[in-house]
Structure formats: C-alpha cells, structure tokens
Amino acid sequence: MEASPFLSVIIPAVNEAATLPHTIERLRAQSVTHEIIVAVAPSYDGTASIAEKHGTIVVECDRRQRARQMNLGAARAKGAVLLFLHADTIVPEGAFERIADALIDTQITGGAFARLYDTPSRFLRFTCFLAELRSRKLGIFLGDQAMFLRRETFDTLKGFKEMEIFEDFDFSQRLSRLGKTVILRPPVVSAARRFYERGPLVTLCQDLFMTCQYLAGAGPRDLALKSPRRGTRLKRAFVPARLTAR
Numbered sequence: 001m002e003a004s005p006f007l008s009v010i011i012p013a014v015n016e017a018a019t020l021p022h023t024i025e026r027l028r029a030q031s032v033t034h035e036i037i038v039a040v041a042p043s044y045d046g047t048a049s050i051a052e053k054h055g056t057i058v059v060e061c062d063r064r065q066r067a068r069q070m071n072l073g074a075a076r077a078k079g080a081v082l083l084f085l086h087a088d089t090i091v092p093e094g095a096f097e098r099i100a101d102a103l104i105d106t107q108i109t110g111g112a113f114a115r116l117y118d119t120p121s122r123f124l125r126f127t128c129f130l131a132e133l134r135s136r137k138l139g140i141f142l143g144d145q146a147m148f149l150r151r152e153t154f155d156t157l158k159g160f161k162e163m164e165i166f167e168d169f170d171f172s173q174r175l176s177r178l179g180k181t182v183i184l185r186p187p188v189v190s191a192a193r194r195f196y197e198r199g200p201l202v203t204l205c206q207d208l209f210m211t212c213q214y215l216a217g218a219g220p221r222d223l224a225l226k227s228p229r230r231g232t233r234l235k236r237a238f239v240p241a242r243l244t245a246r
Helices: 020-028 047-053 066-076 095-102 122-138 151-157 167-178 200-215 220-226 228-235
Strands: 007-013 034-040 057-060 081-084 108-117 147-150 180-190
Touching: 007 020, 007 066, 007 095, 020 034, 020 047, 034 047, 034 066, 047 057, 057 066, 066 167, 081 095, 081 151, 095 108, 095 180, 108 122, 108 167, 122 180, 122 200, 147 151, 147 167, 151 167, 167 180, 200 220
Parallel strands: 007 034, 007 081, 034 057, 108 180
Antiparallel strands: 081 147, 108 147
C-alpha cells in the first residue's frame, strides 16, 4: 500500500493556467513527501487540463468560491498536514521542512508565512512588513500567506466557512483561538497583479475600508458585491459546467 504523504498542498484555482506551472514546479522541488491538489472552479483557459498535465490531483468545484474549493480539496487530501496556497504564490526553498519543524510543538495549532509581493514597490514592501506584524501580534493571516495546519485541527474547525469574502480572516481567527500560531520565514512571494488596475494605495485603502465594515458586522456577500474584483467573481459564480475549458 502506498504511504500517505506528510503534507497536502491545496490550491484553489480559477483561470490560472498561466501561473500554475511555475507554482507547481517550485512545490515539486520540496523534499518532504507531499501531494498537490488543485481545486478548480469553472474556468475558460484550461486550468484543469494544465493541472492534470503537471501531475496534480484535480478536484472540480461547481462554483467560483475559494472557501468551497478549499474545503473540497481538503476532503480529498491524504496528508497529515494541510497547506492552502494561492495559485500565484511561490513557496521558498525548504518551506515544508519549516512547517514540519514548527508543528513538532504540539501547542502550535498552525500558522502561515510572511509574505512579499513580486514587485520592487517600496510601498507594497512596507505593507507586507505591517501584515507580518499583524500576523505575529494578532494571529490573523490571509490566504496569500500560505496557511497551514494539522488535518485534525482542520476537522475540529469544520473547515472554512463558505463565505464569499474574508474566509481566510475568519479561519485564522478561529485557528488562533485554539492555541498558538506561528509565522514562518523566508517569506512566500505572491503576485502583485491585483494592485495593477487601481494602484497600490487605492487598493489598500479599499481593503482596509472593507475590513472595517466586516469587523463592524457587514455581511461577506454584500461586501463581495461591492468589491470590483470579488464582485465580478461572485456574479459569475454559477458558470455552467459546459463552459469549463479542459
């Protein structure tokens, strides 16, 4: 019988054919035994086909919702540790070893990585510095920081709440309540593409405003509809399966 991998990498993806190959290549270079699961929602660019060609396990989701995709991927996972990774985020060399070392301490429930963006922008580097401080002091981290935890802890939390937005914020809050979390270095490198359309400052201000609204009790679905990026995704959530390119 084939031994189960130590770690399962779960990547939610929608129209990520251009970014997946490099992300997968960097994951394959990790020495710790692992499997890669790509949870694909309806896409037009052959994301599922690309994922299959690169030897990953493909799980198809009926709608474009990151939380649902990650839960479906986790249901398929065989690893003792789960790592949730964005398709455009690159893990550093030795990342899996650092995760394994961190989880030797049974008081640590899970964690994430510090993060940089693939841009020379000093402003975005400063925001990453602030985000790392937030993560270390408050135990709050986001999806592009490569969140990880033990499988049994994920089951205890009953996975991600299937929210349209802030599913990562909610999940890290619940994880931190269970025990100590940790932020690892070297950082992961995430694509800065979401800042291109409106610029770093406008995008950051909008993110902060929406976070304040969320903390004040605004519903995730209503907030997602107000977001130019997530709102478009939400309106297209129920794309007919026949339109999914393979």
